[in-house]
Amino acid sequence: MKLGFVGTGALSSAIVSGLKSLPDEATPVVVSPRNEEIAAELATRYRDVRIAADNQAVLDQCDTVMLAVRPQIARDVLKELRFREDHHVVSLIATVSREEIAALVAPATHVTKALPMPMISRLQGATIICPPDRAVASFFGRLGEVIEVEDQNEFDALTVVTATYASYFKLLDTIHSWVRDQGVSSDKARAYISSIYKALANAPDTAPEADFMHLAQDYATRGGVNEQVVRELTERKLFDVLAESLDRVHRRIAGQQA
Ligand SMILES: NC(=O)c1ccc[n+]([C@@H]2O[C@H](COP(=O)([O-])OP(=O)(O)OC[C@H]3O[C@@H](n4cnc5c(N)ncnc54)[C@H](OP(=O)(O)O)[C@@H]3O)[C@@H](O)[C@H]2O)c1
Structure with a gap:
């Protein structure tokens, strides 16, 4: 897996920190340049983490892309980007539906929603995944518990817990x-x-x-x-x-x- 993050904020930082705390972890990670400080800190701390020139460069260098910008700007950010058919898009944007993300990231069709929590940095807590997906479950399963759900209704109800x-x-x-x-x-x-x-x-x-x-x-x-x-x-x-x-x-x- 070549992993990319569009939006390098609190949640992306927590996921990368959790991932890189695992023994013998060498997944290449590319992060977008915003937030500048967080991106620089991750790239300094972990040798497999690089900062891309911009959001498009993240996509161009990865096969699995996690979307981690705030919901308010998500549509504008995604509209500017050229996704590939073979991208696996994992949206962490809590309040935008999978269907809407899928429409924004075409021609990519492999789209999964995931809801990790910041305690993932300490390999604690659980990530909700919708719909069930072996690759995403296996990724987040290394960083804590995983709860896979079939539809948006279950996802939303579990989200209320947060x-x-x-x-x-x-x-x-x-x-x-x-x-x-x-x-x-x-x-x-x-x-x-x-x-x-x-x-x-x-x-x-x-x-x-x-x-x-x-x-x-x-x-x-x-x-x-x-x-x-x-x-x-x-x-x-x-x-x-x-x-x-x-x-x-x-x-x-x-x-x-x-
Ligand atoms: N934190 C949580 O507990 C949590 C839990 C579940 C899901 N989520 C979801 O995860 C997503 C990220 O949350 P977060 O807490 O990590 O937010 P955050 O800390 O605000 O991170 C979002 C990052 O996006 C960057 N950004 C702004 N404009 C951008 C652009 N045009 N292109 C690329 N990056 C840009 C921001 O950089 P600047 O700082 O430079 O503006 C910021 O660092 C949200 O959609 C949220 O719903 C968060």
């Missing part, structure tokens, strides 16, 4: 602030919360047969403090409010693809 990261940290921050208000040092509170939540994040792997509700019930001992908090939050419809928010994000994501 809208909940900030709320997760807001939850931890609320707990952290409360503990600090009781006179515990910030460092100790942070260390304890981080350690406990890291262990909780492993629970689905250690009990793969249990769904999330089972895990919730396992921790909510009758009459115990976990049961109290989950009951109080449920009574105040906190989880319903979350589900409604996910609905709205879903409509927004699906609307952008239309």
